[in-house]
Amino acid sequence: MSMKVGSRQVDGVVIVDCSGRITLGEGSVILRDTVRDLLSKGNKKIVLNLQDVNYIDSSGIGELVSAFTTTKNQGGELKLLNLTKKVNDLLQITKLYTVFDVKDDEASAVKSFK
Amino acid sequence: MAMTEQRVSYTLDSSLETIDNAEEKATRVATELGFPDDEIMQISMAVREGAVNAVLHGNAYAPDKKVTLVFERSADDLIITIRDQGRGMDLSKIPNPLAPENLLKTSGRGIFLMRSFMDVVEIRPTDSGTELKLIKHVHGPTAGGKEASQ
Numbered sequence: 457m458s459m460k461v462g463s464r465q466v467d468g469v470v471i472v473d474c475s476g477r478i479t480l481g482e483g484s485v486i487l488r489d490t491v492r493d494l495l496s497k498g499n500k501k502i503v504l505n506l507q508d509v510n511y512i513d514s515s516g517i518g519e520l521v522s523a524f525t526t527t528k529n530q531g532g533e534l535k536l537l538n539l540t541k542k543v544n545d546l547l548q549i550t551k552l553y554t555v556f557d558v559k560d561d562e563a564s565a566v567k568s569f570k
Numbered sequence: 571m572a573m574t575e576q577r578v579s580y581t582l583d584s585s586l587e588t589i590d591n592a593e594e595k596a597t598r599v600a601t602e603l604g605f606p607d608d609e610i611m612q613i614s615m616a617v618r619e620g621a622v623n624a625v626l627h628g629n630a631y632a633p634d635k636k637v638t639l640v641f642e643r644s645a646d647d648l649i650i651t652i653r654d655q656g657r658g659m660d661l662s663k664i665p666n667p668l669a670p671e672n673l674l675k676t677s678g679r680g681i682f683l684m685r686s687f688m689d690v691v692e693i694r695p696t697d698s699g700t701e702l703k704l705i706k707h708v709h710g711p712t713a714g715g716k717e718a719s720q
Contacts, residue, residue, distance in 0.1 A: 480586065514619055515677075519676070521675070525674055549686050
């Protein structure tokens with residue numbers, strides 16, 4: 457299953473609902489383009505909802521890092537929401553769990569932005 | 571492919587499709603050999619990362635270069651070999667992805683993930699490229715040389 461994204465606004469925060477696989481090729485490109493598009497339109501509070509992302513490879517992990525740093529470099533914040541166990545485990549073993557702000561419910565994710 | 575044979579070999583193009591293909595084959599073989607779900611995921615992901623290295627960093631998508639993927643079943647192990655025809659890699663130049671200064675790098679985690687998921691990971695240069703060997707010990711009812719049921 458390839459990756460699909462849909463975004464919505466909640467109290468000034470953009471929630472990007474992702475589903476499928478974030479892997480080398482199409483999945484990584486879709487994520488990159490989505491985040492760049494949001495930033496170019498002035499959206500600087502971004503939550504990636506990964507509830508339906510069942511697989512991420514090292515390229516996908518790199519793309520999450522890139523999205524995080526690109527957003528930060530433009531004065532914004534990007535947070536992760538609703539990690540599956542597989543994705544959570546990957547972020548733990550790569551120590552990226554300490555880098556990302558990971559939330560497990562949408563309301564608190566939205567509230568957490570300054 | 572049914573893993574009733576002791577060794578199965580594939581010759582694949584240097585393409586993105588090969589990466590998905592290799593992952594799917596690994597999932598099928600690991601499932602047939604009776605690995606638990608979490609280890610099936612680990613094996614398929616390690617093979618995917620190995621295929622990414624072979625296609626991108628080894629063969630650099632060159633249409634005249636091939637990737638060889640071999641699954642072998644020994645008494646106690648699943649042995650997966652991935653060979654490319656590229657220039658090889660200098661492992662000493664691959665930084666530790668867990669070092670604080672590397673955490674925000676966008677690449678360089680593939681070999682680390684393979685080592686996290688497999689029992690043995692060996693990388694060596696060959697006359698024509700690089701050979702990656704991934705080994706996962708077989709536990710449970712299929713260990714000891716008994717064939718997996720189809």
